[in-house]
Amino acid sequence: MPASTNTTKAIVAYEPQGNRLNLKLEHVNLRDIGADELLIRVVAVGVCHTDLIFGTWPSEMIPYPKVLGHEGSGVVLKAGSNVKTASAGDSVLLSFQSCKSCHSCKNDHPSFCKGFADINYGGESDVYSTDENTIRGSFFGQSSFAERVIAKESSVVNVSHLVTDEEELKLFAPLGCGFQTGAGTIDKVASASEKDTVVVMGLGGVGLVSIMTAKLRNCKTIIGVDRTPERIELAKTLGATHVINTSDKDIDIEKEIRSITDGNGSSVTVDTTGNMDLIRAGMDFTASRGQMIIVGVPPPDALLNVHLITFMQTGKMLRGSIEGDVTPSEMIKWYREGKLPIDKLADDFETALADMASGKVVKPVLIW
Structure with a gap:
């Protein structure tokens, strides 16, 4: 254990070697908390592809060294003088940061905060x-790849009334980003119903929670839709009525989906991959008046050409979803009711991180 509240262990990201992560576990010092911040003892943190992306981006975009991590859960050690969300001893989930003052924040859509990217x-x-x-x-207002973190108040969700012990806190850590993104995209952003035909491209943590x-x-x-047999089989057990394996290079994904949907296409299409070929295909096979929702992070310079007359005539919607436009509390209730079996998705960080890119592991979780 750290010697004091101002020292801790953290996984520090240094400038990448090519496209490979350059991570080191180090003892580090923390500055003191501010009036609107909390000191958190992290019990667990999910590993998201967003962490991998920002750990390999060039240094001119976001400088190194830095501590990443944005799916944390833990216990409050100390709260700043202005903090009202939680106090010492409270169990919390750590999510994204918002400014609390822009139009979106004031109207209960903080994930679309005007300053989201910057902060x-x-x-x-x-x-x-x-x-x-x-x-x-302060990556996502938390940097939870550390045993102790300084979290912004807007990144903290108090779940003391919803969790029973630290074992549950470990399980719920990914609710702060990946899992809430998948659930919220289907439930709140798309408002999907029994009338909808849903296609989810990419069956990682976000995609599988979208299926659930x-x-x-x-x-x-x-x-x-995925290329990894293990994820495809898991999707079947979690609610997928049909699956498509894209590891077959000859497969025509649009033809397959139109065959399943009597030629209509999908009314809700969710891409969690950021793969531009899949996004373009999704725009094509999404049904007239359907929604194409981009969740996965495309390359920084990615552009999408849309034939505007066709787009107008079909009445399709192209949307983005950040964090599912929700907070994690509702998902804990669904888990309690047996409706969201997230316990089937989490794996231990130390044995699973190496397999994350290959798709063998759905959601690595670091347990401090």
């Missing part, structure tokens, strides 16, 4: 330090 992706300098380096923190939520919403047809 979540860039973080802040000098949150951590060693004898050799100052280290950026589509089943919870009684969607009539639920199609899972």
